[in-house]
Amino acid sequence: MLPTLSGRIQTRIFLLAVVGSIWTLIITPVLPTEASLAASYGATFSVLLVVLVLGVLWELVYHGIQQFRWEKDWPTLFGLLTAIPEGLLVWFLFAGGAIPWIGSLPGPAFVIHFVSTWLIVWLVANGPMRVPFIHWRINGGRLI
Amino acid sequence: MSESTIAPQQTQTPPQPGDLNDQLIASDFWTDQMLAEAGIPVVDVPFVTFGGGIGSFVTVDYLRICGVPTSAMRVLTPLKTPWESYEYLTTVSQIPRGERLRSDSSSCPDNIWGFPSYAIREALQGDLKQAWNVLVEPIFANYYTPRAGHAFESMEKEMYRIRYPEMVVNGQVRMVRRRVGGGYFTILTPPEGATPTKRIAYRSQWVHVAVGYPGLKFLPDLQRYRNEHNDYSRVVNAYERHEHVYERLHQRPGTVLIRGGGIVASRVLQRLIDDRDQRGLQTQIVHLFRTYVDRPHGTGILKRRKGADGWAYQGFNYPKSVWGGQLKQQVRKSEGEERARLYKEMGGTNTPVRRDWKEQLRRGRSEGWYRVMIGSIEDMRPVGDLVEVTVSTPDQGPHTGTFDAVIDCTGLEADIREHRVLADLLDHSNAQRNPVGRLDVQRNFEVTGAQNGGKIYASGSATLGGPFPGVDTFFGLQIAAQEIADDLIAQGFAQKLGPGRSTSQWWKWVRNKQI
Ligand SMILES: Cc1cc2nc3c(=O)[nH]c(=O)nc-3n(C[C@H](O)[C@H](O)[C@H](O)COP(=O)(O)OP(=O)(O)OC[C@H]3O[C@@H](n4cnc5c(N)ncnc54)[C@H](O)[C@@H]3O)c2cc1C
Numbered sequence: 001m002l003p004t005l006s007g008r009i010q011t012r013i014f015l016l017a018v019v020g021s022i023w024t025l026i027i028t029p030v031l032p033t034e035a036s037l038a039a040s041y042g043a044t045f046s047v048l049l050v051v052l053v054l055g056v057l058w059e060l061v062y063h064g065i066q067q068f069r070w071e072k073d074w075p076t077l078f079g080l081l082t083a084i085p086e087g088l089l090v091w092f093l094f095a096g097g098a099i100p101w102i103g104s105l106p107g108p109a110f111v112i113h114f115v116s117t118w119l120i121v122w123l124v125a126n127g128p129m130r131v132p133f134i135h136w137r138i139n140g141g142r143l144i
Numbered sequence: 145m146s147e148s149t150i151a152p153q154q155t156q157t158p159p160q161p162g163d164l165n166d167q168l169i170a171s172d173f174w175t176d177q178m179l180a181e182a183g184i185p186v187v188d189v190p191f192v193t194f195g196g197g198i199g200s201f202v203t204v205d206y207l208r209i210c211g212v213p214t215s216a217m218r219v220l221t222p223l224k225t226p227w228e229s230y231e232y233l234t235t236v237s238q239i240p241r242g243e244r245l246r247s248d249s250s251s252c253p254d255n256i257w258g259f260p261s262y263a264i265r266e267a268l269q270g271d272l273k274q275a276w277n278v279l280v281e282p283i284f285a286n287y288y289t290p291r292a293g294h295a296f297e298s299m300e301k302e303m304y305r306i307r308y309p310e311m312v313v314n315g316q317v318r319m320v321r322r323r324v325g326g327g328y329f330t331i332l333t334p335p336e337g338a339t340p341t342k343r344i345a346y347r348s349q350w351v352h353v354a355v356g357y358p359g360l361k362f363l364p365d366l367q368r369y370r371n372e373h374n375d376y377s378r379v380v381n382a383y384e385r386h387e388h389v390y391e392r393l394h395q396r397p398g399t400v401l402i403r404g405g406g407i408v409a410s411r412v413l414q415r416l417i418d419d420r421d422q423r424g425l426q427t428q429i430v431h432l433f434r435t436y437v438d439r440p441h442g443t444g445i446l447k448r449r450k451g452a453d454g455w456a457y458q459g460f461n462y463p464k465s466v467w468g469g470q471l472k473q474q475v476r477k478s479e480g481e482e483r484a485r486l487y488k489e490m491g492g493t494n495t496p497v498r499r500d501w502k503e504q505l506r507r508g509r510s511e512g513w514y515r516v517m518i519g520s521i522e523d524m525r526p527v528g529d530l531v532e533v534t535v536s537t538p539d540q541g542p543h544t545g546t547f548d549a550v551i552d553c554t555g556l557e558a559d560i561r562e563h564r565v566l567a568d569l570l571d572h573s574n575a576q577r578n579p580v581g582r583l584d585v586q587r588n589f590e591v592t593g594a595q596n597g598g599k600i601y602a603s604g605s606a607t608l609g610g611p612f613p614g615v616d617t618f619f620g621l622q623i624a625a626q627e628i629a630d631d632l633i634a635q636g637f638a639q640k641l642g643p644g645r646s647t648s649q650w651w652k653w654v655r656n657k658q659i
Contacts, residue, residue, distance in 0.1 A: 001468065001469075002464060002465040002467070002468050002469025002470070003469060003470075004469060004470050004473050007469075066470070067446050068445070068446060070442065070447065070448055070449045070450070070458075070463055071458070071459065071463040071464040071465055072463060072464075072465035072469055072470040072471050073463075073464040073465050073469060074469075075281065075282060075283055076278060076279055076281070077279060077280055077283055077284075080279075127259040127260065127261070127264070128259065130250075130257045130258055130259045131257055131259060131646060131647050131650045132643035132644075132646055132647045133643060133646070134256065134257065134626070134641050134646045135626070137250075137258065137468050138467075138468045138472075138623050138626060139468070140465075140468055140469045140470065140472065140473055
């Protein structure tokens with residue numbers, strides 16, 4: 001899929017909200033969070049929410065970078081590597097206490113959750129997504 | 145080009161039963177009565193596609209997946225398989241089955257979802273390098289492209305899965321005319337002796353035109369040389385069979401002039417150098433560029449295409465995002481002059497970077513057997529066994545040299561009028577030309593102006609210049625198929641391909657279950 005700006009944002013929201021949520025539901029109980037299940041869910045879903053909200057801003061940046069590419073494409077690898085700055089930013093926000101409503105999330109739990117979610121979302125975006133949504137790749141990643 | 149890629153132009157023959165008459169030929173609209181009087185039998189079918197190449201195939205594939213039964217569609221074509229004409233062109237232009245094509249991994253004419261893509265299929269069969277390639281392309285690897293043979297074999301599988309052969313009717317289409325009372329008549333000329341009448345008319349509500357290239361036009365100098373000297377063997381175009389050139393170089397060393405800066409030139413060069421390397425030949429190569437690209441070029445910092453050593457580099461024939469991304473959206477929204485400008489910015493001959501031939505050319509330059517010239521051919525004439533070529537160069541005046549062969553790797557597509565059926569559409573069905581002179585189509589690929597209680601659709605090279613630039617590619621033909629199918633769904637001909645149907649149909653594809 002070669003994204004347009006609105007396609008990026010829609011795909012980000014859809015995949016994190018659907019695929020990300022399902023995966024978070026599954027994985028949270030086994031994360032080394034050292035907290036109650038309710039508190040763990042609170043933390044992991046907060047991570048998801050922050051990735052989603054900040055993600056919309058990141059997409060604006062990516063779209064800007066894309067303008068410097070002759071083909072106006074977005075290589076598959078970029079979709080994977082952008083996990084690094086995004087993950088670091090979210091972690092610093094959590095560690096710095098910028099997300100007031102949750103207590104703490106241990107580093108390993110955060111890393112496992114964030115990286116696995118990112119990988120799954122990325123994999124789905126690079127193939128399976130085309131199966132139910134036959135217009136998606138032709139419409140620059142837009143769903144509506 | 146092959147006999148099968150261009151519609152043979154019929155010559156006047158004595159009247160046969162069921163032939164066209166003057167009244168039919170002259171009338172824009174036909175009645176059922178007129179055909180009955182001419183004795184032309186009429187076959188009713190809602191949807192007719194003709195051409196029968198890859199464009200027809202992917203369109204029918206899409207519609208079959210949308211639940212249209214085989215009985216509701218006919219494919220009128222002289223081809224035995226949908227890839228016959230394409231395979232001829234790729235083979236002569238030096239892409240035999242084992243070589244790789246020029247489209248990406250998810251441009252799969254056998255699979256409307258593009259998933260699993262060719263690279264993933266190769267990886268599933270054990271070639272993990274291909275999966276790695278699509279992961280890191282185009283940054284750390286050249287674009288993955290499928291082997292020609294892989295594309296043909298997978299299309300063959302899909303052809304039987306959707307029961308394509310049941311829909312094929314052999315023959316050549318002569319014309320499409322509007323029918324009084326709605327719909328169209330498509331006139332088919334079956335192979336001689338195959339039917340009692342000379343023509344058969346297909347009466348349908350929808351017609352899809354997918355005739356590929358209207359014809360191939362050679363540059364005037366090549367044409368002139370052939371007319372004057374009647375020599376078709378030493379001066380060839382790469383889209384024609386020219387194996388004899390390589391064979392002759394095998395028998396005795398020689399010097400070849402290559403003209404052009406596109407993918408065909410790079411394929412031909414690679415073939416010549418492969419022969420040098422593998423068969424120990426001493427071939428000398430002179431490469432003539434009309435426009436020499438020595439650096440990245442474009443209209444601004446945001447529009448800069450890579451280039452070096454004469455070539456403009458680009459993975460595919462258009463920037464990648466015309467097939468679904470930003471540029472697709474931009475062109476789709478544009479009209480008239482703005483669209484023409486966008487086409488111009490993206491246009492120009494280019495070739496995909498591939499490490500293997502870049503290495504070969506580097507070696508050729510340093511060892512002196514590959515030399516580059518800038519200019520255009522002024523004159524060619526035979527001198528004994530050789531061809532003497534005069535080239536005018538922009539800064540050093542004319543240069544003359546003799547060559548054992550000239551391989552012209554420029555491909556100019558002929559005007560749409562060269563194709564009899566397209567010309568007929570312009571003359572009798574109110575079809576129009578688009579800003580670049582080809583057949584004008586709307587965003588849904590319907591031929592502008594030809595509505596008649598039904599629609600004529602068109603896809604492929606004849607529609608270049610429309611709201612979607614990537615038309616003449618596998619994926620582009622599939623994008624057109626989707627637009628056409630969506631339009632037909634809205635008219636009630638096919639079923640909607642929502643998430644449920646799409647997923648279940650995909651699963652059938654995975655299991656190769658016949659539909
Ligand atoms: C050398 C070469 C390499 C290419 N490589 C790629 C690639 O790697 N990837 C990619 O995506 N695209 C590629 N393309 C572009 C494009 O995908 C192919 O050309 C493709 O075959 C186009 O499909 P089509 O249906 O438009 O035409 P075709 O496949 O050529 O089919 C059209 C057919 O219509 C038939 N026809 C014509 N007139 C009539 C008539 N009056 N009645 C009935 N039938 C008629 C002809 O016999 C012809 O075979 C390549 C093109 C060329 C020339």
